[in-house]
Amino acid sequence: MDMLPENLQTLLTHPTVTYITTKTQDQVTTHLSNLRETYIQPYIITPLSTLLTSSTTSAMPDLVQLLILAIILFISLKVLDYARRVIMFWVMLAFRLVFWGSLLGMGLYVYRVGVENAGRDLGWLWGVVQGFVEDFQARATNNGSESGWNGAGAKKGYSRW
Incomplete structure (x- = not known):
């Protein structure tokens, strides 16, 4: 704190700044402890501790089984990533084709009807x-205080009823 300029030191020692920090x-x-108690402790720490502290040797997985499990997890994540990329390719292709x-x-x-008629149709569509x-x-x-569909649009010459 000695390396900071004096005006920054006074700003950082202000009661409002210390209260906010x-x-x-x-x-x-509070949020981190809530996260730990709600998710990390029951879903990660407890199952791992029971897995690692099991007393019988037959229930304890050996290193080869854990390695095979990790490889299967890695391969399945790669396959899912590939599937996601394929699906996203086809979805984006469909959006590009529609656009x-x-x-x-x-x-x-516009070529068939002309620029003037297309502009008139665009103006009509904009009005709708x-x-x-x-x-x-x-x-x-109105928050639903007025019943029916006639609102500001009824002034424009059309009504839904």
């Missing part, structure tokens, strides 16, 4: 989406 340390200690297909479809639509968003916001602010 002690409270944070207390909270971290580029929709982009190509929109381009083809905006009406749904306003209706959702109106129902969210």
Whole structure:
């Protein structure tokens, strides 16, 4: 602490900073002890201690069995990782195909109907989406006090009933 500049030393010795650090340390200690008591002790430490302190030699696994178990665990994790990567490849391929297909479809639509009609259709679609968003916001602010579906979207010229 002697190596720090004087203004930092006074800041670090301020009562507020010391209170926050002690409270944070207390909270971290509480959370870690809760984690140890809830998960680590019953699921890791207790089974390992019973495995390692078994008194009979027939129940105690030898080093070869533990090594084979570790190898099986390693191979199964590798296979699961490979399966995850294969599944993610196909999912991402499907998303890319849908994205580029929709982009190509929109381009083809604009090419066929023209830019002006496509802009008009886009404006109509934007109005529909905006009406749904306003209706959702109106129902969210009312918190269900208003019955029915007619909300802010009914002002735009359409109603759900």
